[in-house]
Amino acid sequence: MRAFGRWTVRHRWWVIGGWVALVGVLLGLSQVAGGAKFQNAFAFPKSDSQTAQAIVARDFPSVSGDVDRIVFHTASGTVRDSAVRELAQPMLEKVATLPHVVDVVSPYTSNAQSISRDGATAFASVTFDAAAKDLPTSAISNVVDTARSASTSSLQVELGGQAIAEVESSGPGPLMAIGLGASALVLLLLFGSVTAMAMPLVTVLVALGAGSSVTGLVTHVMSISSATEGIASMIALGVGVDYSLFIVSRFRTLLAEGRDPREAAAESVNTSGRAVLFAGGIVVLALLVLLLFGVSITSGIAVGSAIEVFFTMAAALTLLPGVLSLLGHRVNSLRVPGRRLTGSTELSPRYRRWADLVRRRRWIAAIGVTVVMLVLSAPILSMRQGNPDAGTNPSSTTTRKAYDLLADGFGPGFNGPLQLVATLPSHADALVVDQLATVIKGEPGVASVSPPRTNPNGTTVVLQVVPTTSPQAAATSDLVHRLRDTVIPRATGDSGVAVHVGGPTAGFIDLSSLLASRLLPFVAVVLVIGFVLLLVVFRSVAIPLTAAVLNLLSIGAALGVVSFVFQHGLTGLPPSPVSFAVPVMMFAIVFGLSTDYQVFLLTRVQEEWQVHRDNARAVREGMGRVSTVITGAAVIMIAVFGAFALGGQLLFEQIGIGFAVAVALDAFLLRFILVPAVMYIMNDRNWALPRWLNWLPQVHIEAEQPVGMRDEPSLAASQSGGDR
Secondary structure: OHHHHHHHHHOHHHHHHHHHHHHHHHHHHHHHOOOOOOOOOOOOOOOHHHHHHHHHHHHOHHHOOOEEEEEEEEOOOOOOOHHHHHHHHHHHHHHHOOOOEEEEEOOOOOOOOOEOOOOOEEEEEEEEOOOHHHOOHHHHHHHHHHHHOOOOOOEEEEEEOHHHHHOOOOOOHHHHHHHHHHHHHHHHHHHOEHHHHHHHHHHHHHHHHHHHHHHHHHOOOOOOOOHHHHHHHHHHHHHHHHHHHHHHHHHHHHHHOOOOHHHHHHHHHHOHHHHHHHHHHHHHHHHHHHHHHOOHHHHHHHHHHHHHHHHHHHHHHOHHHHHHHHHHHHHHOOEOOOOOOOOOOOOOHHHHHHHHHHHHOHHHHHHHHHHHHHHHHHHHHHOOEEOOOHHHOOOOOHHHHHHHHHHHHHOHHHHOOEEEEEEOOOHHHHHHHHHHHHHHHOOOOEEEEOOOEEOOOOOEEEEEEEEOOOOOOHHHHHHHHHHHHHHHHHHHOOOOOEEEEEOHHHHHHHHHHHHHHHHHHHHHHHHHHHHHHHHHHHOOOHHHHHHHHHHHHHHHHHHHHHHHHHHOOOOOOOOOOEEOOHHHHHHHHHHHHHHHHHHHHHHHHHHHHHHHOOHHHHHHHHHHHHHHHHHHHHHHHHHHHHHHOOOOOHHHHHHHHHHHHHHHHHHHHHHHHHHHHHHHHHHHHHHOOOHHHOOOOOOOOOOOOOOHHHHOOHHHHHHHHHHO
16 A cells, blocks of 8 residues: 555656546546436346236236326315316326327216215326336426416316336435535544545545446446445445545544655555545445445445445545645645644543543443344344335325325325236136136235226236235235235135236335345344454454454444334334335444444554554554544534435435444444453453464554655655646
């Protein structure tokens, strides 16, 4: 890293120019490709719902596209009134002529059964020629705009469905602005200089520009969910600012020690840059392990997030040192009145006193924090995973309004019907399906069953089952499993009729079950990877074992808080299950971030141990030297993730709150109480390595600051030539 740091500083103009050119080229390529093509689809190994979807696409090609609804509601009179019909019917006729629309079923057609009992609410079904993920945004927007044009003061028109949800998301833009603002405030308080504060922000913005462009290009070759844009930006912003923070802090400290700006910039890469490279690599690796799930939605989020984290790490190691070497002592300009300039290696007397207190009460501290973390983790035992439905969308969205109108007019289960698909060995077996429909009508939790519909060849029958409960309700999931496990097998017997339960609601239930079944193997793989890497870095068995336990505690507590908050509706939104993507995403990301803090903290402790061979002094002095910067880094993470939790979108709220809680607990309870307490208890055993592991390579994360930089004139001498 020393040679790399010197090369970066020596060729700083080429590095800076290269980044500018890279971002420009990537942005241009993204525009030429037509921008990002996010797809909110999920593909995973064959399940009952996926089989049902494939059969419908094969045997009912004309109706295999996405079906959405236009919902009407009048506060006075009924939707059958001529005044309402004069507004609705022409609009529906116009929607039927729009591109990619193959059919519109009006509520005014005979046998439509799409007007509520009180007559105040009705809906029209709009069938597209493709699945929601394959429809152009412009086609969906045309339907939305045309439908909403019929809305008046007396007639409310709303739309719902998967395709409508595709164009409704506002994206991460406003949340990014809040996160950047919060980061700027924390950096300003930490550094006491406007210029120093701007360096991490500029670096991460450049990296996000490049990373988001690459992610946009990748969306054209693999399925990536639109949620990736917000999740990846949130993660990259948090870790990117932190990585740049550590390098800027080290640079300013070296300047204060009298180093030449070019030497200080190069040495910052050689010291803090090593930790950034290792920590960033851990985060990227933890994200890519999500590919083992084999599910497109988690794979897309993993790839998109890994790309953006990689670019933030690369910018912190190349672009930032180049700019810092140009700024030199001007990095401390535009000082904030009353704020003292700080550096990353300044000793914190306050932390020394705290460390002595923890040492004296180490057993009480260790047991107390562990009990607190276990109590916070307890709600996991009752955690319910699922796919939160449109009923948890912000109340201002049209999908939420349509959801509420349909639930009030037709029942909550109407928003998540199940699609039963039966394949028939012979035409005579259609009677078996008729008998099945009769049996299902009498089942608890079933509101209605539609008449069976047979394909032209008479080989496949489709019928719709409307539950009495909402799509995200536990009772709906129980109904799906009961139909598959007992009702359908008992009704079909040995007739040879194969019946599959499909539809979006059943699909998300299957996806949640799949992810839950693979969570433990995923956790085991990630923990083993983390253990091996930390074993090599610290040449200690105790430290990676402690890290594994701490990771489990912080992730468990964060998931427990998310479960408790959202399943009880404490955010103001209706109670909802934990989104199926949240546990796996949280484990991957929080594991990476937790390992980051472990590396940044314990490398300093290890340095002190190697010098003094006094464990108590190493813990006190090592952690005391980085406590201020680590605290600032944690506050930035909490601010960024907390900002995303304010976005009003349930997935972002769950992930944002989960990440913020995990970082807060990790930084303030685990790293500054439990870690030193355990290290005091373990004493010299912290650094013990069995003889049979002595073959492990020695890896230095924080290199010793060499005295040789001043003894090697090549950097300063060649710099002038490099600048020319």
